[in-house]
Amino acid sequence: MESPLRDAADGADLALIETARWDGSACPLLDLHLARLQAGIRALGWRFDGSFAAAFIGPQDRPARLRVLVRQNGIVPTETSDLPPAIPIWRVGIAEQRLDSADPWLRIKSTRRATYDQARRTLSTGLHEVILLNERHEVCDGSISTVFFDRGEGLRTPPLTSGLLPGVLRAKLMSEGVPEEVLLAQDLPKVRLWVGNALRGLHEAILVR
Known part of the structure; x- marks a missing residue:
């Protein structure tokens, strides 16, 4: 099959x-x-x-x-x-769109990314990025970035099982020891946030509600 x-x-x-x-x-x-x-x-x-x-x-x-x-x-x-302008601290919100943790297309980065593109198009004024959640209200991805966070015990990133793309910067940081950990949307205000990708690098972020 x-x-x-x-x-x-x-x-x-x-x-x-x-x-x-x-x-x-x-x-x-x-x-x-x-x-x-x-x-x-x-x-x-x-x-x-x-x-x-x-x-x-x-x-x-x-x-x-x-x-x-x-x-x-x-x-x-x-x-x-040209490289995009540097943004020292990213202002991020929560996207209305949801990812399906079982979606096999999240295993690869391809032109089949309608949910990400829709979230990007609806970005509110003053925001640099939005975070997408899954059906269990777990943090997955940014529209163009991987999410990283710290509860006070070091940098973490959501697991692929939450439903997210296998980012290149994510792979690099995980090879250096950054572990996976589930992050619920309700806990976002309690953690330090970063977003990043291979093009822009890693940047601190603040959640805008």
Whole structure:
């Protein structure tokens, strides 16, 4: 029996996405981006020969944002743009949209991300990000970031079982010892918050109710 991912893997509009930071000479988290791409390819049942590393090369004179799309029939030309402005402290709210912890599409980062995009489009004035919850009111993801928190015992991040994307920055910090822990929405005001991704890095956040 085919998985839900493989059943839809032949869609013409479906692509895997990687958004990476280029520092002017290299992509610092390249190995983790490549690992996530390969995991997505396996989950979809696609077959590719060779490496995708060449897609993660940016301009030699400046840092940049790289957006790499991989479709079933090959790599779309990499989009290069300026890095987004730095935001020292992010103001975050709670999204009205909910994620389904059992949704298999949360295992990969792809163009099939309507809930995230809708949450981003409805971002209120004055907010930089919104946090999405699941059906159990557990914290999952930001619309463009991974959520991290500290109850006073060190940095934590929600588990994949809550229903969230396997972020590249998340993978890096977990390899350095950051553990997973369930965080309920009702406990958000009681913790220190951070949000981050591979492009922007890790930033402190404050919850706006």
